[in-house]
Amino acid sequence: MKIFYLKIVLLSLLLIQCDNKKNKSLPEKDVIDTYFNEEITDSYRYMENVSDTIILKWYKKQTELTKNKIAKISNRKKLIELQKEIEKRDTNNISLLTITENDKYFYLKKNKKTKLIQLIYKDGLKGEEKILLNPKEIKEEVTINYINPSWNGTNIAIGITKNDLEIGEIIVLDILNKKLYKETLKKCWPTALGGVRWLPDNSGFTYEYIPEINKSSQNYLLHVKTLLHKLGENQKEDKIIFSKENNPEIKFGEEDFPEVSFKKGKSQYMFASVLGVNDYGDFYYAKNKTINSKKIEWKKLFKAKDLVLNFYIEGDNIIYLTAKGAENFKICKTSLLQPNFKNPEELVTENSEFVITDFTLTKEGVYFVRTKNGVEAKLYLVKTNKQIVEIGIPKKSGYITVQSKGSDYSDLWVKTESWVFENKYYSYNYKKDEFIEQEYLSKPEYKELENAIIKEIEITSHDGVKVPLSIIYNKGTKLNGKNRVLIHVYGALGISLNPSVDNYLLNWINEGGVYAIAHVRGGGEKGNDWYKGGFKKTKPNSWKDLISCTEYLIENKYTTSDKVAISSGSGGGIVIGRAITERPDLFAVALVRVGIFNTLRSEFAPNGKNLSKEFGTVKDSLEYKYLLEMDAYQYINKGEKYPAIYLTGGINDSRVVVWQPAKFAAKMQTATTSNKPVLLSVDFEGGHGYDATSDKKIIETANLLSFALWQTGHPEFQEQ
Numbered sequence: 001m002k003i004f005y006l007k008i009v010l011l012s013l014l015l016i017q018c019d020n021k022k023n024k025s026l027p028e029k030d031v032i033d034t035y036f037n038e039e040i041t042d043s044y045r046y047m048e049n050v051s052d053t054i055i056l057k058w059y060k061k062q063t064e065l066t067k068n069k070i071a072k073i074s075n076r077k078k079l080i081e082l083q084k085e086i087e088k089r090d091t092n093n094i095s096l097l098t099i100t101e102n103d104k105y106f107y108l109k110k111n112k113k114t115k116l117i118q119l120i121y122k123d124g125l126k127g128e129e130k131i132l133l134n135p136k137e138i139k140e141e142v143t144i145n146y147i148n149p150s151w152n153g154t155n156i157a158i159g160i161t162k163n164d165l166e167i168g169e170i171i172v173l174d175i176l177n178k179k180l181y182k183e184t185l186k187k188c189w190p191t192a193l194g195g196v197r198w199l200p201d202n203s204g205f206t207y208e209y210i211p212e213i214n215k216s217s218q219n220y221l222l223h224v225k226t227l228l229h230k231l232g233e234n235q236k237e238d239k240i241i242f243s244k245e246n247n248p249e250i251k252f253g254e255e256d257f258p259e260v261s262f263k264k265g266k267s268q269y270m271f272a273s274v275l276g277v278n279d280y281g282d283f284y285y286a287k288n289k290t291i292n293s294k295k296i297e298w299k300k301l302f303k304a305k306d307l308v309l310n311f312y313i314e315g316d317n318i319i320y321l322t323a324k325g326a327e328n329f330k331i332c333k334t335s336l337l338q339p340n341f342k343n344p345e346e347l348v349t350e351n352s353e354f355v356i357t358d359f360t361l362t363k364e365g366v367y368f369v370r371t372k373n374g375v376e377a378k379l380y381l382v383k384t385n386k387q388i389v390e391i392g393i394p395k396k397s398g399y400i401t402v403q404s405k406g407s408d409y410s411d412l413w414v415k416t417e418s419w420v421f422e423n424k425y426y427s428y429n430y431k432k433d434e435f436i437e438q439e440y441l442s443k444p445e446y447k448e449l450e451n452a453i454i455k456e457i458e459i460t461s462h463d464g465v466k467v468p469l470s471i472i473y474n475k476g477t478k479l480n481g482k483n484r485v486l487i488h489v490y491g492a493l494g495i496s497l498n499p500s501v502d503n504y505l506l507n508w509i510n511e512g513g514v515y516a517i518a519h520v521r522g523g524g525e526k527g528n529d530w531y532k533g534g535f536k537k538t539k540p541n542s543w544k545d546l547i548s549c550t551e552y553l554i555e556n557k558y559t560t561s562d563k564v565a566i567s568s569g570s571g572g573g574i575v576i577g578r579a580i581t582e583r584p585d586l587f588a589v590a591l592v593r594v595g596i597f598n599t600l601r602s603e604f605a606p607n608g609k610n611l612s613k614e615f616g617t618v619k620d621s622l623e624y625k626y627l628l629e630m631d632a633y634q635y636i637n638k639g640e641k642y643p644a645i646y647l648t649g650g651i652n653d654s655r656v657v658v659w660q661p662a663k664f665a666a667k668m669q670t671a672t673t674s675n676k677p678v679l680l681s682v683d684f685e686g687g688h689g690y691d692a693t694s695d696k697k698i699i700e701t702a703n704l705l706s707f708a709l710w711q712t713g714h715p716e717f718q719e720q
Contacts, residue, residue, distance in 0.1 A: 026058055026666050033600075036621045040600065040634065044663045048601070050651070051216060059649075059662065062680040066646075069679060070703045072720045073710050079507050079702040086506065087694060088112075089444045094120075096147055097425075097441060099413070101265055101405050104153030106132075108144060115694070117144050119158065121175065125427070125438075133158065133173055138180075145690070146190040149175075150202040151265035155231065157196040157205060159188065164687035165652045166191055167213050172231060185235050187213050189654070191690065193224065194259040194275075200267065200288055204230040206241065206260040215606045215657070222609070226258045226272075228291065241296060242272050250274065250284070250298065255609035262288070263313045264406050269336065272298050277610040279494065280304045285336065306341045307528065312361050314407045319347065319366065321359055326350035327529035331359055331368060331382070347382050354378070355527045357496075358400065361407040364430050367391070369400045373468035374496040374525030375456050379414065394435050395424060398499025413438075419472050420449040422501040446501060448510050451475040461541070461548040465533070468519035468526070469549050470499070471558070474509055484513040484712040485559040486705075487550060491522035491542035492571030493614060494531035503701045504567065511709060511717075514558055520545035520575065536616050536623060539630045543578040550579075550586050562588050565708040569593035570656055570688070571614070577632025577664065580643055584674075587643045589711040591704045594649055594656045594688055597664035598633040600624075605657040636667050641674035644711040646704055649680070652687035676711065 028043035047055055070076065087093075093110035095117075100106075105122040109129075119133040135142045138160060145168070146159025154175055161168030170185040185207065190196060193208040209227045212219040225243035229235070242260050244252035252258070252274060259273045270288050275281035284298035301318070302308050309329065311320035318336045323329050328351055332344035347366060348356065354370035357377070361367075366382040377400040379391040393400070397416035405411050412428040414435070425441035428434070451474050458466040477483060486508045490497055497517050508515045519525040522534025522542040534542035546566065553559050564587050568576045573595020580590050596602055596611075603612040615630065616623030628634060636642075647665050649658035665680040672678060681703070686692055692700075709717035 026055075028670070035600075035618055035624050035628075040628070042601070044666050045601075047663050047666060048604075048657075048659045050657070050659055055662075058666075059651075059658070059680075059682040060684075062662075062665065063682045063684075066679040066681040066703075069677065069719075070707060073706045073717055074720050075716045076702055076706040078716075079705055080698055082507060082510060083503050083698045083701065086446070086503075087698075091444075092440055092442070094441055098147060098149055099403075099405065099411075100149055100153040101151060101409070102153055104149065106147055106149050106153075106156060108147065110694070119144060119147060119156070119173075132156070132175065132178060135160070138171065143693075146170075146195060148190075148196045148198070148205075150198045150205075151200065152202050154202060155181075157190075157198075157207075159190040159195075163652055163685045164650060164683070164689065164692045166654050166687055166690060167210065170196065170207060181232060183229075183232070183234055185209075185229060185238075187211070192654075193257050194261065197259075197261040198265075199291070200262060200265050204228060204233075208257065208259065209238070215654075220606045221654070222254045224257050226260045228260075241291065242298075247298070251282070253609070263311075266408070267313050269313060271301070272296075277493065277614050278304070279309055280307055283308070301336070301339060302341050308341075310359070312407070314361060319361060321356060323528035328352065328354065328527040329356040331356065331366060347386070348380075348388065355524070358402050360402045360404040360412070362404045362412055362430075363407060363410045367402050367404070367412060369402060371399070371496075371498075373456065373458070374398075374519050374523070375468065375470055375499050377416075391428070391433075394426065394437070395421070397424075417501075418499045419454050419470065419501065419505065420452050421445060443501075446506065448506050449501070452509060453477075459549055459552040462544045463541070465521075465541075465545075467521070467545045467549060469552065470517040470519070471514065471553075472505065472509065472516070473514040474512070477512070477514065479557045481554075481557040481560050482563070483559050484508075484511075484563045484565070484709070484714060485516055485553055486513060486565045486567060486708060487516045487518055487546070487553070489518045489520055489546050489566060489568050489575050490570075490572040491520040491534050491545070491575045493522075494524040494528070496524040503698070504705065507701070507705050511714060513709075513712075514553075516549070516553060516558075518546050518549040520549075522575070535614070536626045539574070539615070539626060540578070542575045543582065546575055546579045547583050547586060550583075554586075561586050563712045565589035565591065565712055567591040567704070567708075569595055571596055573597050573656075573661070574599060574615075574630050574632065578630060578635065580645075581632050581635035581637075584640055584642045589644045589646070589708045591646050591708055592648070592661065593700075593704075594653055594661065595647065595664075596656055596660050597631070598660055599627045599631045600634065602627075602660070605660070607655060633664050633667060636664075636671045638671045639673055640671060642668060642672040642676070642678075643674070644676035644707070645678045646707045647678075647680050648683065648700065648704075650683045650686040650688060652685070655688045658682060679707070 031042045031045040033040045095108045097107040103124045109120045121130045121132045142160050149156040167189045170188045172181040187210045196205045198205045209225050227238040228241050229238045240246045242258040257275050272284040273281045283301040285301045307323040309321045316336050319333050330350045331348035334344040354372050357369050357371045359368035371377045375398045399417040401415045403413040414426045416424045422443040425438040426435040455471040461467045505515050520542045573592045577597045616627045618624045647661040649661045669678045
C-alpha cells in the first residue's frame with residue numbers, strides 16, 4: 001500500500017513538473033535598466049505590451065491551463081454550492097443605501113430570479129419598495145455600480161458600467177416620472193473619483209471627467225477635470241470649474257484628481273480638493289453662489305500636511321478628524337472663515353489604544369467610533385455640552401460605521417460587523433436610548449460560524465513591535481500542529497482589515513481549517529503611525545510582520561509550514577510576493593488576486609503616477625531603493641523551491657495592470673524547482689473585481705480555495 005501511495009505521489013509531482021514546463025512558453029529577453037549607477041535586468045519587459053498577440057495568446061493559454069487544472073480538483077463544486085446556498089439565505093441583498101434629508105430611501109437590490117441589480121426607492125422607512133430602474137431598461141449587460149440622489153430626492157444620478165470596467169457613464173433619472181433624462185455623461189469613474197455632488201438647489205451637480213480612458217495612451221487617467229452639469233443639458237455644454245489647466249494658481253500634478261463638493265444641502269459653501277491615491281489633500285472653499293462665475297476665487301482651507309481625514313460644516317465652523325499631532329486621530333473644531341489648524345478646539349482627544357475610525361454630526365452632538373487594533377469597536381457621543389458618553393450597542397462588534405442626515409436632525413444609523421455576523425443595521429433613538437434593527441438591511445446569521453472561537457492577540461514582530469493577529473476556528477479544533485491555516489493580509493494605503501464575514505472565511509472554516517488575519521503595518525489598524533510603519537522606506541515591515549505572524553502560528557502548534565496558505569490582492573501582492581521570495585520555506589500556497597509584484601515598473605503602468613505616491617518613484621535615488629526592496633518580481637531566484645501559486649488578473653483593470661501578475665507568473669514558472677504549480681488566470685472581460693457579478697466571484701473564490709485546500713493536503717480536495 002505504501003509503495004502504491006509513493007508511486008501516486010511521484011506521478012503527481014511528475015505531472016506538475018510537466019505542467020510547469022508546458023507553461024514556459026515565453027522566452028526571456030533581457031532588458032537592462034540603469035538606476036543611479038545600478039543595473040537591473042528585466043527578462044519579461046516585453047510582456048508589458050498587452051496588445052501584443054503573442055502575449056494575449058499566452059494569457060489565454062495560461063487561463064485555459066489553470067481552468068483545466070482546477071476543474072480536476074475533487075469537491076470544488078462543494079465550495080460553489082455552499083456559496084450559492086448562503087447567497088440564497090440573504091433575502092435582502094441590499095447595497096449602497098442612501099437616505100435624503102426628507103426621508104427618501106434609495107438602494108440597490110439584487111433580484112433573486114433574474115440576479116439583476118435593481119435600483120429601489122422607498123418613501124420613508126415604512127414606505128413600499130418600488131423598482132425605479134432595471135439595468136436591462138438601459139442596455140444589455142450593464143451593471144449599476146453607483147447611485148446618488150439629489151438633496152430633495154426628486155432626481156438620482158446613476159453610475160453604469162459593463163465588464164467590470166469601473167470607468168463608465170452617468171445617467172440621471174427623474175424619480176417622480178420614472179423617466180431618464182436624455183443626456184448620458186461619458187468617461188466617468190464615480191466609484192473612485194468622488195462621484196456626483198448635487199448643487200444645493202438640486203438643479204445639477206459636479207462630477208469628474210477623464211479626458212483619456214484608453215489604457216494604451218500615455219495620458220490615461222491624467223488631467224482629470226471637475227465639470228458642472230445642469231440637468232437636461234448635453235455633456236458638451238458642461239463647464240470646467242476645477243482642473244490643472246483651469247486653476248493654474250493652485251498646485252496640481254497631472255495625475256491628481258480634482259473634486260468640488262457640497263457638505264450639506266443648506267450650506268452656503270462649496271469645497272474644492274486636490275487628491276490622489278492618498279486620503280490627505282489640499283482643500284479650498286468658496287461661496288456656493290459663485291459657482292456660475294467666470295472664475296471661482298478659491299480660498300485655502302487646509303493643506304495635505306494638516307492630515308485632515310474627514311470634515312463636516314456646522315454653521316461657519318468646521319468639525320474635522322485629523323491625525324496631526326495624534327497618530328490615533330482626534331476630532332477638532334475651528335472657524336471656517338478664520339481657520340486655526342495649529343491650535344483648534346479639541347472635541348475628542350487622542351486615545352493611546354483606540355483609533356477614531358468614523359464620526360458624524362446630529363442635533364444631539366458628535367457621534368464617533370473608537371476601534372482597538374481594527375477589531376474591537378465602541379460608539380460614543382460628544383454632547384452639545386461637550387460631555388462624552390459611551391453608547392452601548394446591541395451586539396459586541398469589531399467594526400462600526402455611523403451615518404446621519406446632519407446637525408439639523410436627530411437621525412442616526414449604525415452599521416455593525418464582526419467575524420461571525422455581517423451588516424447589522426440599526427436606527428438609534430437618542431431620547432429612548434434605543435436601537436431598532438433595520439431587518440430589511442441586515443444580513444442573516446451564519447450557522448457555519450455558530451461554534452467559532454475568535455482569538456484577538458498581538459504577536460512580537462522582527463523588531464519587537466506588537467502586531468495584531470486575529471485567529472478564527474471552530475470549537476473542537478485541536479491545536480496539534482496539523483491544521484490547515486489560511487492567513488489573509490493586505491498592508492497598504494492605510495486600509496484596515498476590519499472584521500467581516502466573507503466567502504474565504506466561511507468556506508475555510510467549514511472545511512475544518514484555521515482562518516487568520518494578519519494586521520500588518522501599512523494598514524490603518526493602529527492609526528496613522530501604523531500606516532507609515534509600512535510605507536516606502538519602512539515597507540519591509542509589512543511582509544516581515546506577515547512572516548512573524550506565520551512563525552507564531554507554527555510555533556504555537558496551530559499548523560506547519562506545509563499547511564500554510566496566504567492570500568491577498570491588489571497592493572497586498574507586494575506583501576505576499578516578498579514574503580514568499582524572502583521565506584519560500586515558510587508557506588505552502590500563495591493566492592493573489594490582481595496583485596502588484598513589479599514595483600520598479602508600477603509608475604509606468606496606467607494609473608502609475610498615482611501609485612508612486614504610495615510606493616515611490618524610480619526618479620528619486622532613495623525611493624528607487626525602496627521600490628527595489630519591495631519588488632517581488634526582482635527577488636525571484638532561479639533554482640529556489642517556491643510555494644504553489646495562484647494569481648489572477650483582469651484585462652480591463654484600471655487599478656493594477658494585468659502584466660503585473662503575468663510577469664511574476666512567467667518568471668516564477670521558469671525559476672521554481674519545487675514541482676508545485678504556478679497558475680495564472682486572466683479575466684478577459686473583467687477588471688479589478690469591484691463590479692464583477694456574484695456568480696463570477698463565487699467561481700473565482702471556489703477556484704482559489706480548492707487550490708489552497710489541495711496544496712495544503714486536504715484529503716477531499718485532490719486532483720482527480
